[in-house]
Amino acid sequence: MTAVLPEVSSSGTSLRAFLHGLPGVDQVGAEQRAAMLATRSIKTTAKEWAIDLAIRMVDLTTLEGSDTPGKVRALAAKAKRPDPADDSCPAVAALCIYPAMVPVAAPLLAGTGVHLASVATAFPSGQAPLSVKLDDTAAAVAAGADEIDMVINRGAFLAGRYQQVHEEIVAVKGACGAAHLKVILETGELATYDNVRRASWLAMLAGADFIKTSTGKVQPAATLPVTLVMLEAVRDFRSATGRQVGVKPAGGIRTSKDAIRYLVLVNETVGTDWLSPDWFRFGASTLLNDLLMQRTRMRTGHYSGPDYFTLD
Amino acid sequence: MFEYAPAPESRSIVDIKPSYGLFVNGSFAEPTDGSTFKTISPASEEVLAEVAEAGPSDVDRAVSAARDAFDRWAALPGATRAKYIYRLARIIQERSRELAVLESLDNGKPIRESRDVDVPLAAAHFFYYAGWADKLEHAGLGPSPRPIGVAAQVIPWNFPLLMLAWKIAPALAGGNTVVLKPAETTPLTALVFAEICQQADLPPGVVNIITGAGATGARLVEHPGVDKVAFTGSTEVGRQIARAVAGTRKRVTLELGGKAANIVFDDAPIDQAVEGIVNGIFFNQGHVCCAGSRLLVQESVYDGVLAALKRRMAQLRVGDPLDKNTDIGAINSAAQLERIRTLSEIGSSEGAERWSPPCSLPDRGFWFAPTIFTGVTQAHRIAREEIFGPVLSVLTFRTPAEAVEKANNTPYGLSAGVWTEKGSRILAIADQLRAGVVWANTFNKFDPSSPFGGYKESGYGREGGRHGLEAYIG
Amino acid sequence: MVSSPAERVSVRKTYKLFIGGAFPRSESGRSYVVDDTNVALASRKDVRDAVLAARAAFRPWSAATAYNRGQILYRIAEMLEGRRAQFLAFGLDDATVDASIDRWVWYAGWADKLAQVYGSANPVAGPYFNLSGPEPTGVVGIVAPPDSPLLGLVSVVAPAIVSGNTVVVLASEPSPLPAITLAEVLATSDLPGGVVNLLTGRVPETGPWLASHMDVNAIDLTGVDDPALATSLEQAAAENLKRVVRPPAEPVDWTVDPGIARMTPFLEVKTVWHPKGV
Secondary structure, eight states: OTTHHHHHTTSHHHHHHHHHTSOOOOHHHHHHHHHHHTTOOOOHHHHHHHHHHHHHTEEEEOOOTTOOHHHHHHHHHHHHOSOTTOTTSOOOSEEEEOGGGHHHHHHHHTTSSOEEEEEOSSTTTOOSOHHHHHHHHHHHHHHTOSEEEEEOOHHHHHTTOHHHHHHHHHHHHHHHTTSEEEEEOOHHHHOSHHHHHHHHHHHHHTTOSEEEOOOSSSSSOOOHHHHHHHHHHHHHHHHHHSOOOEEEOBSSOOSHHHHHHHHHHHHHHTOGGGOSTTTBOEEESTHHHHHHHHHHHHHHSSOOOGGGSOOO | OOOOOOOBOOSTTOOOOSEEOEEETTEEEOOSSOEEEEEEOTTTOOEEEEEEEOOHHHHHHHHHHHHHHHHHHHHSOHHHHHHHHHHHHHHHHHTHHHHHHHHHHHHOOOHHHIIIIIHHHHHHHHHHHHTTTTOGGGTTSOSSOOBOOEEEEEOOSSSHHHHHHHHHHHHHHTTOEEEEEOOTTOOHHHHHHHHHHHHTTOOTTSEEEOOOOHHHHHHHHHOTTOSEEEEESOHHHHHHHHHHTTTSOOEEEEEOOOOOEEEEOTTSOHHHHHHHHHHHHHGGGGOOTTOOOEEEEEGGGHHHHHHHHHHHHTTOOBOOTTBTTOSBOOOSOHHHHHHHHHHHHHHHHTTOEEEOOOOOOOSSSOOOOOEEEESOOTTSHHHHSOOOSSEEEEEEESSHHHHHHHHHOSSOOSEEEEEOSOHHHHHHHHHHOOOSEEEESOOSOOOTTSOBOOSGGGEEOOBSTGGGGGGGBO | OOOOGGGOOOOOOOBOOBBTTBOOOOTTOOEEEETTEEEEOOOHHHHHHHHHHHHHHHHHHHHSOHHHHHHHHHHHHHHHHHTHHHHHTTTOOHHHHHHHHHHHHHHHTTTTTHHHHHOEEOOOSSSEEEEEEEEEOSEEEEEOOTTOTTHHHHHHHHHHHTTTOEEEEEOOSSOOHHHHHHHHHHHTTTOOTTSEEEEOSOHHHHHHHHHHOTTOOEEEOTTOOOHHHHHHHHHHHGGGTOEEEOOOSSOOOTTSOOTTTTTGGGEEEEEEEEEOOO
């Protein structure tokens, strides 16, 4: 199948035929599978391991109009040392911010192992000319971002202009240079699991390093069933091409219980190969404190409280 | 590696007595001419309790108690009977964790299933039929529906509490009284249900639970004081019962075996179809009369479906039924395990190719790894005979007509599955399948309002829904 | 020279079996005498052939629309109305013949209503469309009431076929002539061959072959007078779990409204689950 795929995206017609020929997703069945996996009981040693892994997978995020350098500095410090009272707590995977804030964060994270992810391409709507989106990307990379979270052109996708969506992703990937590219599908606007499957394949065919569920600005954002469908897509893509692509659910993941459910989903859909920050991330902000609280509870044996963790 | 640590459900919620008597006329008593036997946990082979075996005069006593209670029970206003049955439903919900743990211990099924499927459905069944008790004249069974009398009910070991609910709820709603015999390997939840009848202040004699094995069951079914027989179990025993009641006026309903075809078309939603295949045959260790035990996959998508199926089967967790993460529990008994093994060996010897994912099975207890046989044809015994275990036979077809023909080419006719994204095809295939339950793009779904039962040698009569009342109305 | 009416030699009718829409003699070549008339004495091979014809007719008859089946049953009523005199000549009274015609009319109206009265949309606790509908069970063997050779016969045949079943009927042994005459009505009513097959003869001889036949799905023992025979037929029927209608406990008043009780024993309820999703 590897030989077939370059031809798939060579024209709008063949791309459309390929995407529409992918197996459909039965909504009820997919949601039931996700719900059943959510009943897994992860306790004791398994829970400790999962919490630490989840912390290491967090893309600690602030994407507000009101972000200032002060805010970003505080969050960068948290990203490096999430638990003020416990050095054994691992750092998160990345800090995720707007391009304008990248110059503030870059020097703070340099050499720490924490990645600097910037959204780009007229996030969150993506409704801007391509040239503007490419400049947005290039500027973020030049300022020091080593990861770019772009948004796909949902208008073009829903209008069936798959070739255009594909070309834009390819162009953004080019503008990324060495930076790795996460492609946000904005699953809430795609509305059906069939569309999520098609958009996942489209992004991967165009060169995405990661596919990401949401901007967090539209409801619904990440859900277990949507993530399930995306995990199935990356699994099938690797079978077909040999290339591994990561998955990032973002938005609406607030508790450790939620995060652990996502890890179970990964474990039982694509397996161990994806259970690392190189291949799975959580786009979240409040999740981190809940993970820290649960981590502390497991270590100390009693329930903790919000005063013991920083609000940044 | 993401290892799930043991997550056992605690056993302390359930208080299993060392021994149980027979529940007749509202109280427990020792058998008069019967003996006792032990019930074990099939996961560990530990003895759980000693249980009575009802002898002939115990059966007489139970039938008399049901007969004596009948006139008063039938004469109660329907609304009053309804309230008793609602009480039973509510108490089951209140004691749901205890019942789920006990069911998993006695039967071997995973706690996740007994907790999330068996016990909630049992409660729902009582709740549903409670509401019919005072509305029978609207059920389409005639303007003045009457109860039949004393119902003899014999149930199997695969869904002990749920099968009890399927039998007792409509019988009581219709104004009948019952004598029920649970299977000899799974008597415990029925005995706790008897305690629940006491808790609900159900008038004595309305429900009688007598434990025992085949001889007790035969005695009960053949008892001249019984007006109605309801049996769920093997086709072979169903046949014997049909012969035994010939020439009497006893009404009979039978819910027997099956060898359901699960049909996957080339345009099926593949990931959900694979879930459906797995659910269809490995749910409850395959101890399901309506199990999708024959996979009919369209030849053009065979390779992809098989690869996905094997990959998915490798995720199945076989182990301690009380561990909340267990997917497949223990086989119910040594006898059943032997049957599954024998038929599997026959499958191999007839030339089918056998595959199981790597699976470590505990030393004690009765276990069988989930297994598929490929290269199976209609002529193979494993394509025709009910195995009643976690064993799937995989066959192929080319066209919709061929799929239907193969699916229907069996003396059974209990259930079937169809997987395709094309709506008109779902409806056309469902129309042509000779099966009492057809699941389209899903499998093994049950609901108290949804009638369940078979065509042909899978039995006759329906349980659930409005049609489920028919068996209990004269 | 013309013979006078008093001397004219009549052309006597031969009463044969009705199988697959045709009127063959018994393959055994035997007959028995009723009212000075030779009537075919069906053998087990006739039973075999009748079941084959019924099975072959089942798929198209059950696949016909309910409207179509209803129209055919109504046509049977029309044809029977036209043949009243023939049935009166057997000694049946007007009321009986009227009731028989009216019974066909009544059942004709059920064809397209059974699914509505006997089916259900079930409100399951999940995102599923769940529908139960009745289907015909297949080939039904019927032992017709011996003492009601027209009205009783119609009352056991019409309810079985209106829903799409096909039948093999063992006609009243003492009074078979109305049955074969009814078969002539059926043969001219656009009823496809094989939907109704009628065998005259000795019920104790043919009954066991019908009751034990593995390709018969149900058996109606209404016309079996002898309790011992009824019991043995019911036992034979158990081999393939046929649906059994036992002989009535009390003599039946065939003029009474039958309700749906003679249609439902030959219906299978099929319940289909469809997930509802985008």
